[in-house]
Amino acid sequence: MKKISLDKMNELFAAIAASQTLYLPVDDGKKGAKFDAWKEGAVYSTAANTSRSAKDFFFPQVEDMASFKVEGKEIEVIDTREETEDFVVFGVRACDAKSFEILDSVYLADPVDSYYENRRQHGLIMTMACNKPTDTCFCSAFGIDAANPAGDISCWMTDSELLLEACTEKGEALLNALSMLEDADASAADDTKAAIKSILGKLPLANLSPDGMKQKSLMEFFGSDKWAELSESCLGCGTCTFVCPTCQCYDIRDYDTGHGVMRYRCWDSCMYSDFTLCAHGNTRTTQLQRFRQRFMHKLVYYPDNNNGVFGCVGCGRCMRSCPISMNIVKVMKALEG
Amino acid sequence: MREETLIPKVGVVTDIRQDTPDVKTFRVVGLDGKKVFEHIPGQCAMLSVPGVGEGMFSITSSPTNIEFMEFSIKKCGCLTSWLHMMEVGQQITIRGPYGNGFPVESDLKGKDLLFIAGGIGLAPLRSVINYVRDKKENYGSVHIIYGSRSMDDLVDYKEIIEEWCTDAGVTVDLTIDRPQEGWDGHVGFIPSFVEELKPDLSRTVLICGPPIMIKFTLDGMKKLGFKESQVFTTMELRMKCAIGKCGRCNIGNKYVCKDGPVFRFDQLAELPDEY
Numbered sequence: 001m002k003k004i005s006l007d008k009m010n011e012l013f014a015a016i017a018a019s020q021t022l023y024l025p026v027d028d029g030k031k032g033a034k035f036d037a038w039k040e041g042a043v044y045s046t047a048a049n050t051s052r053s054a055k056d057f058f059f060p061q062v063e064d065m066a067s068f069k070v071e072g073k074e075i076e077v078i079d080t081r082e083e084t085e086d087f088v089v090f091g092v093r094a095c096d097a098k099s100f101e102i103l104d105s106v107y108l109a110d111p112v113d114s115y116y117e118n119r120r121q122h123g124l125i126m127t128m129a130c131n132k133p134t135d136t137c138f139c140s141a142f143g144i145d146a147a148n149p150a151g152d153i154s155c156w157m158t159d160s161e162l163l164l165e166a167c168t169e170k171g172e173a174l175l176n177a178l179s180m181l182e183d184a185d186a187s188a189a190d191d192t193k194a195a196i197k198s199i200l201g202k203l204p205l206a207n208l209s210p211d212g213m214k215q216k217s218l219m220e221f222f223g224s225d226k227w228a229e230l231s232e233s234c235l236g237c238g239t240c241t242f243v244c245p246t247c248q249c250y251d252i253r254d255y256d257t258g259h260g261v262m263r264y265r266c267w268d269s270c271m272y273s274d275f276t277l278c279a280h281g282n283t284r285t286t287q288l289q290r291f292r293q294r295f296m297h298k299l300v301y302y303p304d305n306n307n308g309v310f311g312c313v314g315c316g317r318c319m320r321s322c323p324i325s326m327n328i329v330k331v332m333k334a335l336e337g
Numbered sequence: 338m339r340e341e342t343l344i345p346k347v348g349v350v351t352d353i354r355q356d357t358p359d360v361k362t363f364r365v366v367g368l369d370g371k372k373v374f375e376h377i378p379g380q381c382a383m384l385s386v387p388g389v390g391e392g393m394f395s396i397t398s399s400p401t402n403i404e405f406m407e408f409s410i411k412k413c414g415c416l417t418s419w420l421h422m423m424e425v426g427q428q429i430t431i432r433g434p435y436g437n438g439f440p441v442e443s444d445l446k447g448k449d450l451l452f453i454a455g456g457i458g459l460a461p462l463r464s465v466i467n468y469v470r471d472k473k474e475n476y477g478s479v480h481i482i483y484g485s486r487s488m489d490d491l492v493d494y495k496e497i498i499e500e501w502c503t504d505a506g507v508t509v510d511l512t513i514d515r516p517q518e519g520w521d522g523h524v525g526f527i528p529s530f531v532e533e534l535k536p537d538l539s540r541t542v543l544i545c546g547p548p549i550m551i552k553f554t555l556d557g558m559k560k561l562g563f564k565e566s567q568v569f570t571t572m573e574l575r576m577k578c579a580i581g582k583c584g585r586c587n588i589g590n591k592y593v594c595k596d597g598p599v600f601r602f603d604q605l606a607e608l609p610d611e612y
Contacts, residue, residue: 065343065344066343066344066345068387068388068430070387070388073424073426073427073428074428075347075387075428075429075430076347077344077345077346077347077430079341079344081338081341081344083338106581106582107582109581109582111342111580112339113341113343113582114338114339114340114341115341117339118338218589218590218607218608218609219607219608219609222589222609248582248584249583249584249585250577250578250582250583250584251577251583252343252391252577252578252583254387254388254389254390256388261387261388263387265577268577268583268584268585270584270585275575275585276574276575276585276586277575278414278573278574278575279413279414279415279417280413280414283574283575283611283612284611289611293587293611296589297584297587300590301587301589301590302590304590305590
């Protein structure tokens with residue numbers, strides 16, 4: 001384990017940012033935090049979490065895929081992909097770190113998504129243990145330990161020091177290159193971890209468990225009479241999908257650039273009515289069906305296909321963002337009952 | 338960077354056949370004049386017109402055709418309307434093959450087969466029918482029941498009459514929905530036609546057509562004694578990626594693009610009715 005005094009954190013950031021782009025949570029001016037590229041004077045935000053998840057780094061909201069030159073009857077396909085430059089994301093919480101594993105299981109499954117893979121290969125994740133988990137946090141329900149976040153490097157903040165521990169070879173190499181770091185005892189973070197665990201145990205959702213979601217069959221959950229009530233006030237705004245770190249659905253569209261066609265992809269939402277619209281009709285015509293799809297995917301379909309791992313990391317963003325106060329916790333509790 | 342399946346290749350349309358008033362069959366090869374890729378009957382390809390859109394279409398030709406691929410496409414939306422306006426020589430983009438295809442080398446091998454198709458539903462089955470006809474030694478007899486709204490709406494009519502009907506070991510029964518001048522064949526809907534014909538219960542069945550036709554035909558077949566486990570179908574839902582990542586073509590925990598499009602009815606019975 002390594003350490004550095006908190007008042008020297010800017011030196012550390014400057015050293016990392018000297019060779020690659022460093023992103024870290026900063027105040028967003030709206031009582032929250034957002035990831036931004038570090039520059040001299042930037043102040044690391046210790047807010048519980050960023051308003052948007054960290055998935056943008058690997059699966060951006062919009063990205064170009066390929067372009068086409070069209071002349072008469074002829075088409076030329078242009079591969080516009082470029083190797084991403086190395087970058088570091090500092091301050092990722094344990095929930096978001098776990099979300100990368102879930103995105104990996106989709107995008108790195110054969111055939112591998114090269115756009116995502118490229119960013120994953122060039123990105124280094126520095127996680128930060130949660131000193132201030134909030135009332136909307138429930139990562140522990142999904143077996144995530146906010147006191148021991150994963151990533152390439154795990155970090156803890158004590159009153160006076162930043163502690164860093166490498167979890168991967170890539171993380172080890174970065175820590176070894178940072179000469180201002182001093183060695184720390186392996187047990188240096190123990191008190192901080194214990195303090196975090198004690199807060200986690202007192203959170204309102206501390207005892208939430210998804211085990212009930214394994215007690216019934218896919219068709220029993222699908223056919224539940226709870227969906228009507230649960231979905232009744234859903235506006236279909238899709239906010240939950242956009243703030244969700246594990247929502248991975250996308251649309252592919254073409255854009256006329258004036259001198260060709262750019263094919264790009266962008267986030268999409270199963271909450272939208274045209275998500276499944278075909279020329280011959282639509283398979284999910286009601287908001288009940290679309291609402292059910294989103295939660296069935298995270299709580300039943302995804303676990304069915306991924307050895308029981310749930311497609312939710314308990315970050316609580318949907319809970320904070322939903323305009324009608326609906327969320328996955330209410331859905332779980334209703335379905336299990 | 339590794340090869341990216343989402344980046345398509347260029348295909349050239351070398352022949353266009355007007356099959357019915359709203360179905361055209363397009364012949365496609367690569368820029369080198371050869372097939373763009375090999376496929377299994379029942380697999381699909383993503384065809385696109387840059388600036389218009391991309392969509393999944395079943396490959397209608399058999400893999401035993403070594404020169405080109407064919408796609409029978411019904412004009413029903415934005416992209417398909419554009420495709421219908423194309424002239425020979427037009428380039429489009431193509432990527433694939435996608436999906437599981439029909440189990441021609443396993444479950445179907447050595448079996449007597451029954452094909453039931455309605456309208457454009459013949460398109461994906463045509464690939465299997467011609468594959469089986471080209472590899473007769475591996476399969477039993479073939480019974481084809483095909484119906485459409487009218488005589489003019491029977492896709493591949495010329496091929497059916499000139500090739501399938503004259504092929505030993507192949508029985509073809511055609512029907513149209515309503516009586517029509519010049520038609521002396523059967524008139525009536527497919528579900529009742531199948532019940533009248535009472536096909537041999539030992540046959541493995543491949544069915545494709547409008548959802549409502551499939552539903553009633555399957556109900557009738559179950560009454561005749563067919564089991565869900567001997568009936569295969571092929572599905573079609575909205576798709577963007579075709580590789581199980583964009584998230585929209587799922588039926589329960591299965592993606593039509595990668596786990597399908599071919600499913601057995603006993604498999605579908607365990608999944609939500611969202612198709």
